[in-house]
Amino acid sequence: MNKSQFLAQLHDHLSVLPPEERSELMEDYEAHFAFALQNGKTEEEIAQELGNPAELAKEAIDGRFAPKEPVYWFNPANPEPAPIQTPVRQQPVKRRGGAVTTMVYIGLFFLNLILVPLLISFWSVGIALAASALAGLLSPLAVVLDYFAGHGYFAAKTYATVALVGVGIFLAIASRYIFKALVLISVSYWRWNVRVAKGGAGHE
Template identity: 50%
Template structure:
């Protein structure tokens, strides 16, 4: 394994670390290679001495996941063991680790953020939909205006040509509105479904990482 292979395996296994911590650790290893090469070792020799990068990375992450294992078990002698047991007892289900706390925090922030976003977005979507319904209603009444004219004529049998022309114009406008409302509803449906899908993906992605 070469230096670059070692470093890239290491880095890919440390993605769970906060970036600044990971960068510092990576710098330590890079410096180690530099000093090793300076003293005449080959990259392979240095890698062999360092050990398996995946295994090392696992220990770095493992140390963070289980802080109570940071002190080797066999050094607990007498009272200290009781302290350790007390500590393990207090934490209950699984230790609170910085990483887990971070994930929990991000997840809480995400949920809160989505809640407030939806507080705005859902009424906005409802407003869009009611605008769509309004346009459709306008189309329907425009197209139905000759019927209304007929009713009007039956009630008051005087023929006003102006009303007839207005009715013809309204039918035309109604047809145009009807055609456009088809696209409007299609667009609204797509928008709503996409927005819903985005919400679900965000939540699920969050759960998977946890």
């Protein structure tokens, strides 16, 4: 089962939920796919790890229902009344007012004016490190091309190339962990923005 099939089945099984709650859950699973794909996993592997969409939907729906007061019915063969439990939806949570929503949007705007450029700068550093790692790993090729260009061979170039390859390997390893952290931070920050904008963080 690939990502599209998994999310489609999950969306169908969550149809009993209100659209906003269903959208939040779908965004969580889409973010999980995005993060796992960045780590080299296939869509099929991710879907298998997550499990059956029907069971996941059932777990998400369970707990959102609360029992009413017991309703009793009388059986002539048994004078003791027996309770019948009837599940009902919990009362909807009150949402914030229009003025508060406007203030939240304004707050998000100014917060993003600071944090988004900061996040972009972090990504720029990560890309620069990755480019430096690539340059170090390809330095032997540059020496070979320099030799065939007629500039001759010097031992110092060989030593410099070995050092550059070592630095390139080190930077490549560091870049791998840096990009993982950047993806996690970016996805988490985006999901938080969406939740706040939709009112998920503004319940009374």
